[in-house]
Amino acid sequence: MEEQNTTQDILNQVHESTPDSLHPVLDYIIKNGKLIAAGIAAIILIAGGAAGFKYMNQQQLITAQSEMGSILIKYSGEEQVKALADFEKDAPSSMKPAVQLALAKSLMEISRFADAKAAWAAVGKSSPEMAPVAGLGEAKCLILDNKAAEALPILEALKNSAGEEFAATIGRVQAEAAEQAGKFQLAIDAYQGLLASSPQEAPYFKIKINELKAKL
Template identity: 70%
Template sequence: MEEQNNTQDILNQVHESTPDTLHPILDYIIKNGKMIAAGVAAIILIAGGISGFKYMNQQKLIKAQSEMGTILIKYSGAKQADALAAFEKDAPASMKPAVQLALAKAWMDAGHYADAKTVWAAIAKTSPKLSAVSGLGQAKCLMLEDKAGEAVTVLQKLKESVDAVYAASINRLLGEAAEKAGNIQVAIQAYQGLMTSSPQEASFFEFKIKELKAKL
């Protein structure tokens, strides 16, 4: 009787320490009266294997984060971009967005705007939640390439498709791009939007609007 109680105690401990997904297996063993040492050992090994797998993944992520940190510290410009591009191929999926963002910035810092635009476009595909950031990045690259008119087109489309929380950032860049492209009306509209979303700078935008209207 005492031996049965000890066995039940062990069984309860194993049941509590194993993931919920393994409980049906354990319950089956109990139900069929096959609570033997080998059965318990198998369950413990499975549970240990799951924990080990999680530990290995965690260690892999930590190592990858360290490698990326080294790249960002050790290199800059084109060398940093090349290193990040190579690193991205085997980077953990959870790190992809961060690696791509760093890569886009590295290409921009290096003046490789075409490469940066390619990465910004890839970010929008792999991380839809970053589509607004991607669009802003692409527009900035176009402006740096002296393609302000194309930047205006990108920003106007972006403004229609993303959440209003990005309106201020889009209007700020849109106003700059439209002004540079000679599209006065669009620039005025963008600055008017900023007077509402950025009241602390209202006097500056009011000045810009007056300045632009004088050119009409």
């Protein structure tokens, strides 16, 4: 449930950063699509790659998009990872973030968390506007890989650089990482910070705070 909330927050933040004219497409993906690699790729193409359409041959981009779509539909698991990695080498530059993000998601699905973390880092480098989302992806990979303590510095840096719109999402992931790392006071502080920003979830946060206080 907590992981689903984090994913929804990320989707909402991407929604807010896109032009109003593209919101119906994003709304359809968010409402009707399970967060699969194809959905992620579509979102990032819309949010981060739209400018590239002006600078490259339209037919080339359409062909590349079709090829990527075929990969996502035809393959799964390790085969999908290999196909995406091969495709990325020659993919149009405007599609790089989409391919890297789909690759990160595919790697996470087969529990290759170290490789997924590297893919998230590549997303942040090739698409600076996606750096906060990429940082959250890196942190989540470390948490899932039972390396939560290593996620905490990443999340602390994000708090200082990502902007207020990411504060709630970062707070949730930080609370999760701190609890897993045994940093109970830090987890309490993170949950307390969420009380005001997400009042609809305040009862759950208060329960977590009380549970963590009992462990101090």
